[in-house]
Amino acid sequence: MGMNIVVCVKSTPSSVNVPVDAATGQPKTAGTPTAINPYDEFAVEEAVRLKERIPGSTATVLTLGPDGAADVLREAIARGCDGGVHVSGPEFDGGDSYSTSLALCAALKKLHAEKPLSLVLFGKNTNDGCSGVVGAETAAWLDWPEVSSVKKIEAVDESSVTVHRAMEDGTDVLKLSLPACLATVKEINEPRLPSLKGKMAAKKAVFPKWAAADLGLTAAQVGASGAAAKIVKAAGQPPRPAGLTVAGASAAEKAKKLVDILFERKLI
Amino acid sequence: MANKGILIVAVSQRASLPPATFELVTAGRRLADTLKEPLAAVVLSEKAAALAEDLAACGVDKVYAVEHPSLANFIGPVHAQAAAAVALKEGFGKVLLVSNVAGRALAGQLAVRLKAGLAADVCEILPDGKVLRPYFSGNLIASVEFKSPVAVMALAPMSFPRAEAGAAKGTVVPVAFDPGSPKIQFVSYQPEAANEIDLGGAERIVSGGRGLQSEEGFKPLRALAQLLGAAVGASRAAVDSGWIAYRSQVGLTGRSVRPKLYIAVGISGQIQHLAGMSSSGTIVAINTDKDCPLMQMASIAVVADYNEFIPLVIDEVKKRKGSTAVAA
Numbered sequence: 375m376g377m378n379i380v381v382c383v384k385s386t387p388s389s390v391n392v393p394v395d396a397a398t399g400q401p402k403t404a405g406t407p408t409a410i411n412p413y414d415e416f417a418v419e420e421a422v423r424l425k426e427r428i429p430g431s432t433a434t435v436l437t438l439g440p441d442g443a444a445d446v447l448r449e450a451i452a453r454g455c456d457g458g459v460h461v462s463g464p465e466f467d468g469g470d471s472y473s474t475s476l477a478l479c480a481a482l483k484k485l486h487a488e489k490p491l492s493l494v495l496f497g498k499n500t501n502d503g504c505s506g507v508v509g510a511e512t513a514a515w516l517d518w519p520e521v522s523s524v525k526k527i528e529a530v531d532e533s534s535v536t537v538h539r540a541m542e543d544g545t546d547v548l549k550l551s552l553p554a555c556l557a558t559v560k561e562i563n564e565p566r567l568p569s570l571k572g573k574m575a576a577k578k579a580v581f582p583k584w585a586a587a588d589l590g591l592t593a594a595q596v597g598a599s600g601a602a603a604k605i606v607k608a609a610g611q612p613p614r615p616a617g618l619t620v621a622g623a624s625a626a627e628k629a630k631k632l633v634d635i636l637f638e639r640k641l642i
Numbered sequence: 643m644a645n646k647g648i649l650i651v652a653v654s655q656r657a658s659l660p661p662a663t664f665e666l667v668t669a670g671r672r673l674a675d676t677l678k679e680p681l682a683a684v685v686l687s688e689k690a691a692a693l694a695e696d697l698a699a700c701g702v703d704k705v706y707a708v709e710h711p712s713l714a715n716f717i718g719p720v721h722a723q724a725a726a727a728v729a730l731k732e733g734f735g736k737v738l739l740v741s742n743v744a745g746r747a748l749a750g751q752l753a754v755r756l757k758a759g760l761a762a763d764v765c766e767i768l769p770d771g772k773v774l775r776p777y778f779s780g781n782l783i784a785s786v787e788f789k790s791p792v793a794v795m796a797l798a799p800m801s802f803p804r805a806e807a808g809a810a811k812g813t814v815v816p817v818a819f820d821p822g823s824p825k826i827q828f829v830s831y832q833p834e835a836a837n838e839i840d841l842g843g844a845e846r847i848v849s850g851g852r853g854l855q856s857e858e859g860f861k862p863l864r865a866l867a868q869l870l871g872a873a874v875g876a877s878r879a880a881v882d883s884g885w886i887a888y889r890s891q892v893g894l895t896g897r898s899v900r901p902k903l904y905i906a907v908g909i910s911g912q913i914q915h916l917a918g919m920s921s922s923g924t925i926v927a928i929n930t931d932k933d934c935p936l937m938q939m940a941s942i943a944v945v946a947d948y949n950e951f952i953p954l955v956i957d958e959v960k961k962r963k964g965s966t967a968v969a970a
């Protein structure tokens with residue numbers, strides 16, 4: 375019995391060390407190369423591993439983003455996914471996690487109606503937005519069970535999946551009924567590099583492109599108009615105050631001075 | 643009806659409240675005083691009645707205690723159902739959570755149920771209602787404005803002082819809860835090695851990098867950490883070398899931390915490491931290379947070989963602890 379798996383990925387700047395555009399007050403990302411969000415690589419790898427583990431399964435990559443975002447669909451196919459779907463259109467610009475997850479939910483429902491889905495995988499967070507909540511929000515819209523911080527998928531059968539969740543103080547094991555959403559963390563696997571065969575498949579791949587109307591949504595529900603939060607301004611990290619260097623003739627003298635300072639400042 | 647009031651959503655972990663929950667009380671109290679609105683909390687736990695008393699003692703006006711065995715371990719949709727019921731019934735305008743594994747997932751679930759904007763990792767709440775949070779992997783700070791009547795904020799641990807029990811005591815209200823038949827079942831929990839301090843809530847962190855040369859190198863670091871009541875962190879180079887578990891990694895692909903004191907030993911301070919710790923209070927760098935980025939940005943830099951230096955620091959601290967113990 376095969377299962378249909380979808381992995382949600384985002385095209386993000388490959389370097390997040392970007393300046394703020396003084397004119398717009400927003401990050402200056404134009405010209406920065408984009409790539410598959412590094413945290414999504416683990417989700418893609420896990421989708422492909424599951425597909426390989428359970429004969430007859432499919433792994434589909436789903437992205438919401440501008441035209442150029444089709445590149446991350448190709449990247450995921452080069453790494454073993456079977457096909458991709460591109461949710462795109464100017465109406466999606468300026469979305470937050472709320473409106474983005476609503477659009478992802480609509481796209482997943484559309485896929486689910488075509489052929490029933492079992493699992494939807496997400497990365498831990500993006501390297502640009504860094505919210506780490508889109509998986510949980512999408513699952514809430516779908517009303518499907520969701521677990522975040524998944525570091526291992528232990529067992530899967532027709533109706534359930536058992537996962538390990540990395541918590542601050544240890545590991546939880548949880549069993550979800552399918553269909554379900556899982557947000558993965560780095561520990562889950564070591565992503566493979568694209569294969570030659572995969573690269574060939576990626577080159578040839580064509581993707582359906584869905585606008586809001588194709589998903590049964592209005593332009594007002596998605597992107598900036600549908601957003602519930604807005605980044606009004608970006609700023610660099612405040613500069614740290616200048617530091618001091620602990621000098622001394624010997625290591626022992628430096629150690630004494632350091633400990634003196636830490637006690638004086640009540641840090642220890 | 644206009645949304646009004648601040649609701650803290652407190653999730654117990656292993657039958658107690660994470661210390662960062664009390665940071666929410668401080669942030670919530672400040673907001674409540676600014677907006678002249680009431681401060682409430684909802685405790686989701688198998689021991690909610692008892693834990694609710696702790697929050698009431700810290701001056702939360704009204705604490706809803708949802709006590710149910712299904713809330714013993716975090717199950718996103720179950721916890722969301724319980725919290726959303728309280729939030730919707732009372733029409734709260736601001737919902738505060740801890741930005742940890744459970745709190746973030748719960749924030750996402752609640753945002754949809756409450757039709758709310760969401761900001762995670764919030765490190766500051768501005769008087770005009772906007773919040774600040776790091777993004778672009780810590781390189782930038784976003785100022786976020788909520789457009790929805792309800793705002794969900796997950797606050798980064800260590801961003802606000804912890805509230806303590808005081809004179810004004812709030813009331814505790816028990817709330818009945820029926821989880822129905824959840825689609826997620828808790829199976830088991832495997833704790834981390836005992837007496838390990840979690841990085842996220844640590845006031846002090848001693849962190850080691852490739853400069854420690856081996857797993858052995860972490861021994862003096864652990865001794866120092868124990869002496870200082872500090873958590874042990876690491877750079878990716880140390881983790882990838884197999885000297886310490888991934889859960890201890892600080893940085894872009896590890897944990898974000900903001901302790902009062904961060905001591906970096908044998909860590910050069912590449913941008914991916916700084917992404918996880920540059921918001922720390924005081925940063926001490928101990929390194930043989932005075933020119934490396936971490937030594938340049940540190941509050942206190944010490945040029946030293948850790949092999950020789952850390953044992954000397956341990957001796958000095960022990961001397962001092964001895965004398966303060968007598969004085970105290």
Ligand SMILES: Cc1cc2nc3c(=O)[nH]c(=O)nc-3n(C[C@H](O)[C@H](O)[C@H](O)COP(=O)(O)OP(=O)(O)OC[C@H]3O[C@@H](n4cnc5c(N)ncnc54)[C@H](O)[C@@H]3O)c2cc1C
Pocket residue numbers: 412850851852853854876877878879880891892893894895896897907908909910911912913914915918928929930931934946947948949
């Ligand atoms: C996508 C991506 C994500 C990454 N994520 C992370 C992350 O989350 N966290 C992270 O830390 N890194 C991350 N990195 C890796 C990062 O770029 C650096 O490689 C790493 O931080 C270096 O670790 P280090 O400082 O311990 O090692 P090095 O850069 O090798 O520095 C070792 C330091 O030890 C000093 N030293 C040597 N001997 C001694 C001695 N006897 N006593 C005292 N000092 C000594 C040296 O002077 C040097 O400064 C990431 C990289 C990439 C590409």
